[in-house]
Amino acid sequence: MGWLFILPSVVLFMIFVALPALSAFYLSFTDYDILTETEWVGLANYAMLLKDKIFFISLKNIVFYVALYVPLMVVFSLSMAVAVNQSFRGVGVFRTIFYIPSLTSAIAASTVWLWILNPHYGVLNQVLAAIGIVGPAWLAMSSTAMMSIVMVTLWQGAGGNMILFLAGLQGISKELYESAMMDGAGRIQSFFRITLPLMRPTTFLVIILSMIGSFQLFDQAFALTQGGPGYATMTPVYMIYNEGFNLLNMGYASSMAVLLFLVILLFTILSFKLNKDEKEMKK
Amino acid sequence: MKITKTLNFVEKIFFTAFLICAGIVMFLPFYWSIITSLKPDSEIFSIPISWIPKTITLEHYYNAFTTVDFARFFINSFFLASFGVILNLFFGSLAGYSFAKLHFKGKDLAFKILPSSFMVPGIVTMIPQFLLLKNFPLAGGNNLLGQGGMGMLDSYWAILLPGAAGTFAVFLMRQFYQTLPDELGAAARIDGASEFAIFFRVYMPLTKPAMAALSIFTFQAGWNNFLWPMIVLSSPEKSTIQMALQAFSYNRSTDFGAMMAGSLVAILPMLILFICAQKHFVKGIAFTGMKT
Numbered sequence: 001m002g003w004l005f006i007l008p009s010v011v012l013f014m015i016f017v018a019l020p021a022l023s024a025f026y027l028s029f030t031d032y033d034i035l036t037e038t039e040w041v042g043l044a045n046y047a048m049l050l051k052d053k054i055f056f057i058s059l060k061n062i063v064f065y066v067a068l069y070v071p072l073m074v075v076f077s078l079s080m081a082v083a084v085n086q087s088f089r090g091v092g093v094f095r096t097i098f099y100i101p102s103l104t105s106a107i108a109a110s111t112v113w114l115w116i117l118n119p120h121y122g123v124l125n126q127v128l129a130a131i132g133i134v135g136p137a138w139l140a141m142s143s144t145a146m147m148s149i150v151m152v153t154l155w156q157g158a159g160g161n162m163i164l165f166l167a168g169l170q171g172i173s174k175e176l177y178e179s180a181m182m183d184g185a186g187r188i189q190s191f192f193r194i195t196l197p198l199m200r201p202t203t204f205l206v207i208i209l210s211m212i213g214s215f216q217l218f219d220q221a222f223a224l225t226q227g228g229p230g231y232a233t234m235t236p237v238y239m240i241y242n243e244g245f246n247l248l249n250m251g252y253a254s255s256m257a258v259l260l261f262l263v264i265l266l267f268t269i270l271s272f273k274l275n276k277d278e279k280e281m282k283k
Numbered sequence: 284m285k286i287t288k289t290l291n292f293v294e295k296i297f298f299t300a301f302l303i304c305a306g307i308v309m310f311l312p313f314y315w316s317i318i319t320s321l322k323p324d325s326e327i328f329s330i331p332i333s334w335i336p337k338t339i340t341l342e343h344y345y346n347a348f349t350t351v352d353f354a355r356f357f358i359n360s361f362f363l364a365s366f367g368v369i370l371n372l373f374f375g376s377l378a379g380y381s382f383a384k385l386h387f388k389g390k391d392l393a394f395k396i397l398p399s400s401f402m403v404p405g406i407v408t409m410i411p412q413f414l415l416l417k418n419f420p421l422a423g424g425n426n427l428l429g430q431g432g433m434g435m436l437d438s439y440w441a442i443l444l445p446g447a448a449g450t451f452a453v454f455l456m457r458q459f460y461q462t463l464p465d466e467l468g469a470a471a472r473i474d475g476a477s478e479f480a481i482f483f484r485v486y487m488p489l490t491k492p493a494m495a496a497l498s499i500f501t502f503q504a505g506w507n508n509f510l511w512p513m514i515v516l517s518s519p520e521k522s523t524i525q526m527a528l529q530a531f532s533y534n535r536s537t538d539f540g541a542m543m544a545g546s547l548v549a550i551l552p553m554l555i556l557f558i559c560a561q562k563h564f565v566k567g568i569a570f571t572g573m574k575t
Contacts, residue, residue, distance in 0.1 A: 001385060001387070001478045002381045002385035002386060002387030002390060003381075003387050003388075003389075005377045005378060005380065005381035005385065005478075005482070006377070006378040006381045006382065006393065006453075008374045008377065008378070009374050009375070009377070009378035009448075009450075009453055010378075010393065012374070012444065012447055012448035013397070013400065013448050013450060015415070015448070016408075016412060016415070016444060016445040016448040017400050017403065017408060017448050017450075018400075019411070019415065020407075020408035020411035020412045020415060021400075021403045021407055021408050021411070023411035023414075023415075024407045024408065024410065024411050027410060027411060027414075034414075034417075079301070079305075080305060083298070083301060083302055083305070086298075094302060094305075094306060096561075097306050097309050097310050098305065098306075098309050099557075099564075100309075100313070100554070100557065101309055101312070103503070103550065103553040103554060103557055104507075104550050104553070105506065105507035105509065105525055105549060105550070105553075106507065106509060106525075107507075107509050107525040107528050107529045107549070108525075108528060108546040108547075108549040108550050109312075109546075110532075111528060111529075111532045111542050111543075111545070111546040112312050112315070112316045112543065112546050113312065114532065114536070114542070115315070115316070115319065115539045115542065115543065116312060116315060118539075120330075121327070121328050121330070121539075123311065123315050123332060126330065126331065126332050130331075155308070155309065155312065158309075159309075160568060163564075163565055163568040164568060167568070187294065212404060215404070216404055216405065216406050218510055219509050219510065222510075222529075223529050223532070223533075236406075237406050237510075240406060240409070240410070241510070241514075244409075244410050244413075245413075245514055250410055250414065253410055254410050254411075257406050257407050257409065257410060258407070260404070260406060260407075261403070261404055261406070261407045264404055265402070268402075
């Protein structure tokens with residue numbers, strides 16, 4: 001009976017997750033364009049990949065993006081969570097305001113930000129102009145395009161992580177802070193000595209989830225900049241999309257996907273290891 | 284604003300400044316898109332910014348809906364997201380219940396294999412899934428070997444079936460079923476109820492909070508999904524609202540009034556859902572975050 005109940009999920013999982021995941025590795029060793037027969041080419045795709053300058057640029061771009069996005073995300077969402085964890089009148093309004101950007105789709109948010117970041121009439125540059133700064137053409141310059149995407153995705157992503165942090169903060173007992181205060185600890189001291197160490201599991205979760213997600217950046221790069229200017233916001237997933245579904249080089253695109261998977265895996269394992277080492281050092 | 288008494292004056296100023304700055308940054312995009320969507324073109328491009336529209340017009344909404352069939356794409360997306368919720372709720376509950384409450388051979392092994400899917404990023408399965416759907420036997424004009432036709436491509440099954448294979452639903456529901464007592468089922472079993480009736484009549488009604496959270500997540504994921512529908516759907520009339528909005532803002536990249544109107548329409552269902560089920564959003568995120 002038990003098997004009968006899990007059967008639909010298991011069958012769907014096998015067909016649409018397990019089988020495709022394994023086929024991805026197989027496909028990466030083949031030349032396949034849908035129209036002609038699949039041809040085994042061994043490591044040829046990977047050899048080509050190592051020489052692919054644009055794919056290399058996209059990898060560099062995504063590492064830059066992740067390195068900027070993940071730490072800023074932790075800082076922003078944790079500060080917002082700490083702020084709305086206080087009790088004051090109107091705290092509910094702030095919680096809501098901080099959370100609602102997370103409801104928007106990547107496409108709708110990007111469309112709105114196209115207008116916010118408009119060099120002449122956009123609200124950002126007009127506000128900057130009011131305080132005497134000439135804002136750049138955010139999305140049209142390779143130096144600021146990726147930073148603009150960081151800005152948009154931070155705006156969108158911070159609320160969800162804030163809720164995760166908030167749940168963690170509410171699990172910390174108030175007595176800890178009270179006794180620390182009696183021992184003469186200041187607010188800042190208790191934040192670094194009590195809050196941060198106790199929030200460690202939540203922080204780690206937020207880092208891992210944001211990292212895996214942000215390595216697969218596509219929607220915003222597609223809707224805001226189409227990977228440009230030049231290749232400034234070209235991401236690996238964008239490359240895989242182009243190569244696989246526009247040029248129909250399914251084998252080659254699969255080798256890109258496998259390589260991106262390995263990169264994500266490497267960073268994930270590294271984070272787990274760092275987390276463990278630091279925990280042991282503290283002991 | 285009254286803040287916890289123990290804050291001193293400097294801290295109070297700092298805290299209030301942070302709240303106000305963060306509040307403005309997070310809310311401004313909404314305000315800015317709403318006022319833009321209501322202003323006539325001449326006022327949209329005025330410098331300095333008119334923060335409160337002098338004339339209010341609905342022409343951008345009218346334009347957006349007449350140049351693109353947003354109503355149709357809205358319904359498409361609504362159908363896809365809702366049907367996705369039903370599939371995930373049913374299969375997720377069934378499997379989650381089985382993992383939490385029933386005993387069967389190979390259960391532990393099956394449960395150990397499932398989490399491996401969390402380690403596989405979506406991008407890895409994208410191309411094989413596409414090929415699988417295209418070559419699905421006996422679907423969309425295909426023969427038994429999966430050749431000759433389009434398979435499941437360009438049909439909503441191409442989005443719904445892979446979407447129902449999510450192990451997230453199974454995990455979430457299992458965690459919740461585990462908190463329910465075993466005695467409920469035992470009592471019903473003595474009364475001679477069938478196993479399915481025990482699941483459906485006795486246990487499932489008790490999982491409303493978890494089902495609400497799962498529904499919200501699945502709906503949001505389905506409604507906001509962009510890349511996968513763009514890959515598998517080719518008939519323009521089957522497009523989702525996100526695809527239509529992207530195409531619209533790409534083609535009419537200076538028509539900001541209509542772009543904002545379209546974006547707001549695309550956000551509206553999520554906003555309404557949030558207002559109606561605010562509690563479940565927060566609880567759901569906190570619950571999944573703590574259990575993963």
